[in-house]
Amino acid sequence: MQYAILAKNADIDNLPFRPTFAVGFYRAGEEEPFHAFCQALKTRFEDLEILGCSSESTIYGTLSMHEISQDRPFGLLCLDMAKDACSITYEAEISAVDTNRPSRKAVVLFASLYHKKLEAMIAKLQSDKARPVFGAIAASAGDDTAPSIYHDGTFYPQGLLAWEIDTSSYEVGGFSLYDFDPVGFELEITEAEKSTIIEIENKPALDMIEDMIGPLTQESITSYDHPFFLRRKNRELAAAGIPLASIYDVDRKRRSITLHREVSVGDKLRLAVPFSREKQEHTLNAFRRYRDKNGIALLFVCVAYKGHWDDMEPIYLTHIARSLKQPFLGFHTFGEIGPLGKNAPAILHNQTLTLLNITEKAQ
Amino acid sequence: MKELLHHDRETIVRRLCKRFDLEQSAAEGVVAKLQQAIFEGDESIFFDLKYLVHFRNDPDFSEAIVHCATETFSLLSAQEAYRPYHRQLIDFYFRFYKTIFIDRCRYAKKIEKRSDTVQRILKHMSEEMNQILDTQQLMIANISHEMRTALNAIVGYLSMIEDKHTLSGEEEGFLTKALHASSTLQALVSDILDITKINSDQLEINEETFWMDDMLAKCIDGISLELGKKHQIDFITDLDLFPFKVHGDRQHIMEILTNLLSNAIKYTDKGYICLRLTRKRIANGKIEARFQVEDTGIGMTEEQIRQIFDPFSRFKTDRKGIGLGLHITSKLAQKLGGKLKARSTFGVGSTFEFTLMLGEDPQAVDLSGKRLCFFCSRSDTLSAERKKKELLNSLGASVASYDTEEEFINYLLTAETDIPDLISVAADREGYAKFDALINYLKTLPRFKRTYFIAEMTEGVVSLRYFDKIYDYFVPLVPLIQSLENLHRDSEKEVSEAHNFQILVVDDIETNLEIFNMFVSQRYPDATIDLAGGGHEAIGMYKAKVYDIVFLDLKMPGLDGYEVLKRFESIRPLPTVYALTADVYKSTYEKVMEAGFSGLLEKPLQVDVLFETIDKEIHAKNY
Numbered sequence: 003m004q005y006a007i008l009a010k011n012a013d014i015d016n017l018p019f020r021p022t023f024a025v026g027f028y029r030a031g032e033e034e035p036f037h038a039f040c041q042a043l044k045t046r047f048e049d050l051e052i053l054g055c056s057s058e059s060t061i062y063g064t065l066s067m068h069e070i071s072q073d074r075p076f077g078l079l080c081l082d083m084a085k086d087a088c089s090i091t092y093e094a095e096i097s098a099v100d101t102n103r104p105s106r107k108a109v110v111l112f113a114s115l116y117h118k119k120l121e122a123m124i125a126k127l128q129s130d131k132a133r134p135v136f137g138a139i140a141a142s143a144g145d146d147t148a149p150s151i152y153h154d155g156t157f158y159p160q161g162l163l164a165w166e167i168d169t170s171s172y173e174v175g176g177f178s179l180y181d182f183d184p185v186g187f188e189l190e191i192t193e194a195e196k197s198t199i200i201e202i203e204n205k206p207a208l209d210m211i212e213d214m215i216g217p218l219t220q221e222s223i224t225s226y227d228h229p230f231f232l233r234r235k236n237r238e239l240a241a242a243g244i245p246l247a248s249i250y251d252v253d254r255k256r257r258s259i260t261l262h263r264e265v266s267v268g269d270k271l272r273l274a275v276p277f278s279r280e281k282q283e284h285t286l287n288a289f290r291r292y293r294d295k296n297g298i299a300l301l302f303v304c305v306a307y308k309g310h311w312d313d314m315e316p317i318y319l320t321h322i323a324r325s326l327k328q329p330f331l332g333f334h335t336f337g338e339i340g341p342l343g344k345n346a347p348a349i350l351h352n353q354t355l356t357l358l359n360i361t362e363k364a365q
Numbered sequence: 366m367k368e369l370l371h372h373d374r375e376t377i378v379r380r381l382c383k384r385f386d387l388e389q390s391a392a393e394g395v396v397a398k399l400q401q402a403i404f405e406g407d408e409s410i411f412f413d414l415k416y417l418v419h420f421r422n423d424p425d426f427s428e429a430i431v432h433c434a435t436e437t438f439s440l441l442s443a444q445e446a447y448r449p450y451h452r453q454l455i456d457f458y459f460r461f462y463k464t465i466f467i468d469r470c471r472y473a474k475k476i477e478k479r480s481d482t483v484q485r486i487l488k489h490m491s492e493e494m495n496q497i498l499d500t501q502q503l504m505i506a507n508i509s510h511e512m513r514t515a516l517n518a519i520v521g522y523l524s525m526i527e528d529k530h531t532l533s534g535e536e537e538g539f540l541t542k543a544l545h546a547s548s549t550l551q552a553l554v555s556d557i558l559d560i561t562k563i564n565s566d567q568l569e570i571n572e573e574t575f576w577m578d579d580m581l582a583k584c585i586d587g588i589s590l591e592l593g594k595k596h597q598i599d600f601i602t603d604l605d606l607f608p609f610k611v612h613g614d615r616q617h618i619m620e621i622l623t624n625l626l627s628n629a630i631k632y633t634d635k636g637y638i639c640l641r642l643t644r645k646r647i648a649n650g651k652i653e654a655r656f657q658v659e660d661t662g663i664g665m666t667e668e669q670i671r672q673i674f675d676p677f678s679r680f681k682t683d684r685k686g687i688g689l690g691l692h693i694t695s696k697l698a699q700k701l702g703g704k705l706k707a708r709s710t711f712g713v714g715s716t717f718e719f720t721l722m723l724g725e726d727p728q729a730v731d732l733s734g735k736r737l738c739f740f741c742s743r744s745d746t747l748s749a750e751r752k753k754k755e756l757l758n759s760l761g762a763s764v765a766s767y768d769t770e771e772e773f774i775n776y777l778l779t780a781e782t783d784i785p786d787l788i789s790v791a792a793d794r795e796g797y798a799k800f801d802a803l804i805n806y807l808k809t810l811p812r813f814k815r816t817y818f819i820a821e822m823t824e825g826v827v828s829l830r831y832f833d834k835i836y837d838y839f840v841p842l843v844p845l846i847q848s849l850e851n852l853h854r855d856s857e858k859e860v861s862e863a864h865n866f867q868i869l870v871v872d873d874i875e876t877n878l879e880i881f882n883m884f885v886s887q888r889y890p891d892a893t894i895d896l897a898g899g900g901h902e903a904i905g906m907y908k909a910k911v912y913d914i915v916f917l918d919l920k921m922p923g924l925d926g927y928e929v930l931k932r933f934e935s936i937r938p939l940p941t942v943y944a945l946t947a948d949v950y951k952s953t954y955e956k957v958m959e960a961g962f963s964g965l966l967e968k969p970l971q972v973d974v975l976f977e978t979i980d981k982e983i984h985a986k987n988y
């Protein structure tokens with residue numbers, strides 16, 4: 003499979019192959035240049051299908067190492083995938099998928115917004131255990147911009163797209179990694195409204211958490227220092243691992259905590275503490291497992307991961323790039339979909355690095 | 366100028382190669398980035414530095430970078446050619462220090478702050494965890510107590526059925542199995558209770574003065590039944606025979622030894638088990654007592670030895686028990702100030718030992734005027750017998766000994782004067798039976814009326830009726846001497862002297878009363894036992910009758926034990942009143958003693974402790 007990562011018009015002219023499919027990320031607010039770039043591409047390659055997703059900030063591309071530290075408004079990964087081996091489907095079609103029938107298609111979901119039903123859909127798609135599921139939630143860049151997804155010339159501020167890839171032609175794999183450990187006992191949410199936790203163990207949520215971790219300052223919230231491990235009510239402990247959910251805000255009057263995820267009464271939280279430096283480095287080194295020189299990758303980096311590590315984030319991503327030794331296109335997401343272990347089902351997380359690797363199978 | 370002068374580039378490349386062991390091309394790459402940074406404000410060299418410094422995480426490496434940058438800065442800033450670029454050079458130098466120093470400090474500060482929060486969270490969690498553990502331990506302790514009480518009743522009732530011999534055939538088999546299972550469960554609950562008490566620091570260390578050999582004899586008595594079942598094992602004692610009195614926690618030392626001996630029996634099928642005691646005098650009236658149990662059992666591998674004192678580390682699953690025994694034993698030894706050690710060779714055997722510092726009581730033993738006679742026809746015990754005789758002689762006793770049956774019988778039948786105070790027989794199986802019959806006859810003769818007959822080293826293989834005392838494996842000297850001094854005052858006599866002895870038991874649980882009555886009335890048939898099912902009933906009975914001893918449950922509905930005691934005291938001065946409680950905590954002991962109880966017995970009652978308590982009271986009443 004041939005590939006190229008394009009970030010400027012000049013790159014189009016240098017494209018050494020005829021792409022059939024492109025997946026790209028654009029900084030929220032940079033929709034127009036992205037669209038213009040896509041149009042230019044389409045003029046050149048009429049049957050090219052383009053899928054896009056907005057990013058909170060930096061688009062990471064690694065054709066050369068230094069690009070990690072460079073900022074660009076968008077990046078597009080062009081591929082010469084077999085036309086019949088990949089397709090784009092919309093929300094209604096995804097929902098109608100007969101999950102009882104074994105499928106040979108991996109699904110990469112791009113959602114413009116977080117919605118609880120997305121979690122249900124991820125679970126439903128995996129009733130066929132052989133189906134790899136990955137994905138990300140589009141991000142905005144502050145209040146002036148809105149997240150969106152893009153397909154064939156149209157931006158969708160509310161929508162869900164699935165990039166389906168035939169697994170008989172392409173190997174689709176990857177994993178999600180976080181750098182926190184769960185600590186202490188599970189705490190049950192006893193009162194909640196959408197994403198807001200009002201009570202934990204029948205006590206005001208904020209009091210309960212601050213009693214354990216100290217004051218939740220604005221700085222600690224914007225640094226995403228205190229995510230929670232969030233186990234859904236009645237969900238098995240070991241099967242998928244427990245996803246992280248980041249804190250969005252606190253309401254001191256109401257003594258409540260709002261997460262970047264919807265919660266329900268009966269869901270359980272555990273506090274999370276950051277990995278030690280050694281463990282964090284060891285985790286980053288896990289990307290070495292995917293040194294697939296024939297493959298290409300997408301890297302979904304949670305805005306909370308960036309927020310937590312601040313200016314160290316590009317350093318860590320450089321380390322990943324050096325470990326992977328294969329090109330990837332990455333962007334900043336509001337949520338990532340991927341498995342926590344080799345045979346684990348994919349789940350929706352916050353605050354992870356999620357790698358999706360695609361390799362053409364030998365004929 | 367957009368680049369450094371050629372000779373400067375070369376100088377910097379040379380220095381880089383030397384200091385960082387770089388290849389020429391790599392060093393040239395760095396210099397290219399350096400030029401871009403100085404003249405074009407490009408950031409990539411700082412990004413690379415940040416990456417290297419972070420992942421190398423080596424202060425020497427960072428120092429080398431600072432050296433190199435300073436040298437470069439000096440080299441360039443000193444030259445006239447770069448004067449127009451002075452500002453760019455300063456800006457580069459500032460960005461360099463920001464990257465290598467200020468950014469690192471910011472990062473360190475952030476990490477330090479996060480680390481403080483992590484510490485806080487972990488501290489909170491640890492406190493919470495400890496609290497939960499404490500609560501769980503208390504809960505386990507209470508549940509275990511309740512279970513032990515119930516199990517005691519089950520075992521008690523099953524024993525009663527067994528004693529009545531009403532069942533036969535298959536039903537008798539069922540009963541035996543039920544008894545066996547209940548006893549196993551009882552032991553398990555007891556183990557759990559012990560370990561909970563130790564872990565929650567609720568174990569009472571009760572120090573008392575006791576004769577060491579008496580204590581050892583009781584330990585051996587405790588395991589003689591198990592030992593009797595293993596015919597291919599020799600039980601050997603290598604003990605300091607000289608009778609000495611010590612001050613220490615007798616009960617817990619006995620528990621440790623009994624457990625070690627019991628384990629040795631469990632894991633040994635042939636060969637021997639040896640109980641060894643050596644003592645060393647230390648200054649300030651202290652002695653160092655080293656206890657050792659050696660066996661020729663299955664032994665352990667090095668791995669097994671490493672885990673032997675861990676809870677549940679029972680490696681031989683076909684043996685009884687759940688493996689808490691050695692863990693408890695080791696913890697107990699630790700509580701007593703010792704350390705249990707094990708050494709072993711797989712397939713050869715094991716040795717367990719622990720050393721305790723005990724206070725020594727200088728009380729001397731005087732056997733002046735006592736006449737002792739020993740018969741020993743067994744060659745295997747001759748040397749031990751000889752040692753014992755020497756020791757008794759040194760204590761002032763006059764010792765005669767015989768080793769042939771003919772001579773000994775002749776002596777017994779013809780002796781008219783200087784009749785021994787004690788006659789000891791160590792024979793073979795047939796010999797014991799023969800002498801048992803002879804003693805029956807001798808006891809009818811007036812001259813042997815004050816003679817005490819003991820059988821030694823019977824190994825539990827014979828049933829003897831007329832000997833006053835039978836020692837299966839080890840004869841403790843002190844009890845023997847005490848027997849000589851109080852020939853008619855042994856515990857059996859206490860039992861018969863319980864005539865007119867008044868006992869009141871108060872407990873709201875009927876089963877407890879029944880069990881108490883069953884055991885005590887069997888042992889003290891002449892004693893009167895009154896049972897009260899509650900405080901008010903007990904007060905009524907106390908008003909109507911004077912009791913020698915009262916056993917009073919602390920936790921009862923209505924009037925509790927403390928209140929009942931107060932009411933008793935207002936009626937007349939208190940007799941000996943023991944509190945009965947399932948509460949295992951230290952504070953209860955203190956509270957009970959403060960309230961005016963004579964002592965406390967833990968529920969479920971341990972029968973031997975109960976009998977000891979009653980015996981003491983009967984003895985005090987009669988003498």
